[in-house]
Amino acid sequence: xxxxxxxxxxxxxxxxxxxxxKRILESSDEIxxxxxxxxxxxxxxNPFTAGERYEMIKRSLDAEGIPNYHIVPIPDTHVHSVWxxxxxxxxxxxxxxxTNSDLVVRLFREHGVKVHSPRLVDRDRLSGTQVRQRILKGxxxxxxVPAAVAEYIRExxxxxxxxETYKYSTPYGTRENHTGEE
Numbered sequence: 001x002x003x004x005x006x007x008x009x010x011x012x013x014x015x016x017x018x019x020x021x022k023r024i025l026e027s028s029d030e031i032x033x034x035x036x037x038x039x040x041x042x043x044x045x046n047p048f049t050a051g052e053r054y055e056m057i058k059r060s061l062d063a064e065g066i067p068n069y070h071i072v073p074i075p076d077t078h079v080h081s082v083w084x085x086x087x088x089x090x091x092x093x094x095x096x097x098x099t100n101s102d103l104v105v106r107l108f109r110e111h112g113v114k115v116h117s118p119r120l121v122d123r124d125r126l127s128g129t130q131v132r133q134r135i136l137k138g139x140x141x142x143x144x145v146p147a148a149v150a151e152y153i154r155e156x157x158x159x160x161x162x163x164e165t166y167k168y169s170t171p172y173g174t175r176e177n178h179t180g181e182e
Contacts, residue, residue, distance in 0.1 A: 001029045001030070002027070002028045002029050002030075002095050002096065003028060003029065003030040003031070003032060003092065003093065003094045003095055004024045004025075004027075004028035004030070004031050004032070004094060004095065004096050004097070004098055005031075005032045005034055005087075005091060005094040005096070005097045005098070006020060006021065006024055006031055006032070006033055006034065006097075006098045006099075007034035007036050007074065007087070007097070007099060007104065008033075008034075008035075008036055009035070009036050009037050009046065009053075009128060010033075010035055010036075010053045010056065010057060010128070011045065011046050011047060011048055011053070011128040011132065012048060012053070012056055012128060012131055012132075012145060012149055012153060012158075013053065013056040013057050013060055013145065013146070013149050014126050014127070014128060014131050014144050014145045014146075014149070015121070015122075015126055015144055015145060015146060016120060016121045016122060016126030016127070017057075018060055018061075018064065018146050019121040019126075020098065020118065020120075020121065021033065021061065021066065021069070022064070022066075023118060024098050024118075025066065025068065028095075028096065029068060030068045030069065030070070031068065031069050031070070032069070032070045032071075032072060032091050032092060032094055033057050033061075033069060033070070033071045033072070034072050034073075034074045034087065034090075034091060035050050035053050035054060035057070035071065035072065035073045035074060036074050036076070037074075037075070037076050038050035038073035038074050038075045038076075039075040039076065040076075042161070042165055043165055044132070044162075044165050044166040045132075047132065047158065047161055047162045047165045048158065048161075050073035051073075052152075052156060052158075053073075054071050054073065055152055056148070056149045056152050056153075057071050058071060059146075059148035059149070059151075059152055060146040060148045060149055062148075063146065063147070063148045064146075070091070070092060072090055072091045072092075073090075074086075074087055074090055074091070080103070080107060083107055084107050084108055084110075084111045084113070085111075095114065096113070096114045096115070096116060097113055097114070097115045097116070098115075098116050098117075098118065099115065099117060100117050100118075100120055105117060125144060126144060130144065131144050131145060132162055135153075135158075135159050135162045135163070136162055136163060136166055
């Protein structure tokens with residue numbers, strides 16, 4: 001049995017993430033979705049809590065009939081040399097990592113872990129930054145996320161939160177995480 005790890009911030013979980021999960025499951029029996037930068041929320045770059053991101057992912061995967069997944073929040077350590085060990089202490093055993101972050105590739109490979117960097121799906125449109133920007137500017141964001149995510153964002157008043165958090169974002173709201181994943 002092969003278990004894959006897919007790490008991202010998922011701010012929010014969008015159609016590109018969902019496509020990647022499906023692609024990973026074509027060659028793996030199970031997937032662990034690691035919610036990176038789990039300790040951050042209520043900022044411009046990280047508006048949603050780890051629990052909210054968990055809910056977005058769970059609702060999306062359940063709606064797609066995907067049963068073989070685990071979702072694990074992963075707080076940042078900000079110490080690259082211990083990051084892989086930190087992840088291994090938080091998630092179930094995995095055989096391969098999927099990422100498009102050069103740093104994450106390097107960190108896992110230095111620990112002897114097999115890493116794949118598949119081509120991103122429609123990256124110009126499908127990114128957490130693009131979704132947040134469209135929400136902020138009142139554009140069409142719902143077409144970029146699974147229906148379950150759009151519904152959940154409305155349910156938690158996430159549109160208004162994004163608009164408010166951009167007003168008072170702190171330095172922690174910037175891309176200070178090391179995963180580079182959306």
